[in-house]
Amino acid sequence: MTTTDYPLAERRRQEFVAGARATIPLIVGAIPFGILFGTLAEPSGLSALGALAMSLIVFAGASQFIALGLLTAGAAMPVIIATTLVVNLRHMLYAANLVPKIRHLPQRWRIPMAFGLTDETFAAVSNRYLQQEDSRELHWFYLGSFLAMYSNWVLCTALGVGLGKMFPDMTRWGLDFAMSVTFIGMVVPYLRNTPMWAAVIVSGAMAIATAGMPHKLGLMVAAICGIAAGLSLHLLKRRGEMTKHEQPAVKHGEETGG
Known part of the structure; x- marks a missing residue:
């Protein structure tokens, strides 16, 4: 070496x-x-x-x-x-x-x-x-x-x-x-933000609700639902942040006649 x-x-x-x-x-x-x-x-x-x-x-x-x-x-x-x-x-x-x-x-x-x-x-x-x-x-x-x-x-x-x-x-x-x-x-x-907590809570609730499904398919249903809930909240959060950043720019344009 x-x-x-x-x-x-x-x-x-x-x-x-x-x-x-x-x-x-x-x-x-x-x-x-x-x-x-x-x-x-x-x-x-x-x-x-x-x-x-x-x-x-x-x-x-x-x-x-x-x-x-x-x-x-x-x-x-x-x-x-x-x-x-x-x-x-x-x-x-x-x-x-x-x-x-x-x-x-x-x-x-x-x-x-x-x-x-x-x-x-x-x-x-x-x-x-x-x-x-x-x-x-x-x-x-x-x-x-x-x-x-x-x-x-x-x-x-x-x-x-x-x-x-x-x-x-x-x-x-x-x-x-x-x-x-x-x-x-x-x-x-x-679990550091709301979307993460939502994913865990939804997937946990769905895992309990679908526990009786055959061949443990409820695990995949719970995982998909949890991912969907977390991703949806994450996208909503990003959209809200983008809207907040855009509003001052619009107001500034209105004030200057742009």
């Missing part, structure tokens, strides 16, 4: 470490969630090896829990695949937000980044993009966040499989509550 290469390598290392560090608070909330998945696997008809393989290959907490429930209910494989696909459609919204910032990256980066796109990593990376304008090396921050979350999820799944055999009633401990708190902690810091 030459001296000219060292600053770039050091900057990448710092971004990688920063990404992992920024994800630690979110990992703490995900630990009980991962353990709970491991404990539920075998009672739901999934082997210990199958549970580990699912966490390694699928790497999607909510979808993995839904797949377990459908396995227990005896659902057919196409139904399980279709349902988990619908639940993960929210990642398309995350991806659409990140595309302008990673457009310069080659395919060899985009593929693993797509696999590692989780709610926690998106929250950590989005915050970083807001704080730093130069995004040329921020994919290393993304990689650090992704690998930290990924290793934690697989490790907690393995831990849950082992603990499930020792404590068969762990599902009654209420560990799933930790994930709800984590999601609240992820969202609240970003």
Whole structure:
């Protein structure tokens, strides 16, 4: 490595470490969630090896829990695949937000980044993009966040499989509550104006109202309604600001006879 290469390598290392560090608070909330998945696997008809393989290959907490429930209910494989696909459609919204910032990256980066796109990593990376304008090396921050979350999820799944055999009633401990708190902690810091609050309130209300829809389609309905509400208020706000700026100019023109 030459001296000219060292600053770039050091900057990448710092971004990688920063990404992992920024994800630690979110990992703490995900630990009980991962353990709970491991404990539920075998009672739901999934082997210990199958549970580990699912966490390694699928790497999607909510979808993995839904797949377990459908396995227990005896659902057919196409139904399980279709349902988990619908639940993960929210990642398309995350991806659409990140595309302008990673457009310069080659395919060899985009593929693993797509696999590692989780709610926690998106929250950590989005915050970083807001704080730093130069995004040329921020994919290393993304990689650090992704690998930290990924290793934690697989490790907690393995831990849950082992603990499930020792404590068969762990599902009654209420560990799933930790994930709800984590999601609240992820969202609240970003609520900085009225359109953002409107998006969260509308999507939350719609999620409750459409909870009975099949295949968890209510999640997408809630997301679309929340986005529509937030975007509408944002556009109205911008229109109001533009109107305020135009009014003095009109008055000035009238006074001068223009």
